[in-house]
Amino acid sequence: MDPIEAAIEEIKxxxxxxxxxxxxxxxxHGVVRSTxxxxxxxxxxxxxxxAVKQHALTPDQEIELVAWIxxxxxxxxxxxxxxxxN
Incomplete structure (x- = not known):
């Protein structure tokens, strides 16, 4: 588990x-306080x-596009x- 995620889980x-x-x-946990x-x-x-949110296509749409091509x-x-x- 990521150290920041572990710290957040501890807080929760x-x-x-x-x-x-x-x-x-x-x-x-060895993380930066502000982060x-x-x-x-x-x-x-x-x-x-x-990075995933910035993609123009969802993974399913990308698979469909590659199949069409x-x-x-x-x-x-x-x-x-x-x-x-289109």
Missing amino acids: SLPHDQSFTFSEIARK LIRRYKAITEPCTVK NRQNEKRLPPLRRLVQ
Whole structure:
């Protein structure tokens, strides 16, 4: 498990009436305090999640597009740019 995720899980597992500081938990897990705070408050997200959200196509759409292009190639029809964009 990612150290930041482990730190967030520890914070969530604490009783609501128990006090804590982000500094002590960040130090315990070896993470940067400001990053821990931003991730805990959902201000930022992991790079991998952000990268997936920036894709124009979902993984299923991408698979379907590749299959369509392969079918076009089998028919000896070039996949025209405007057709691929549609």
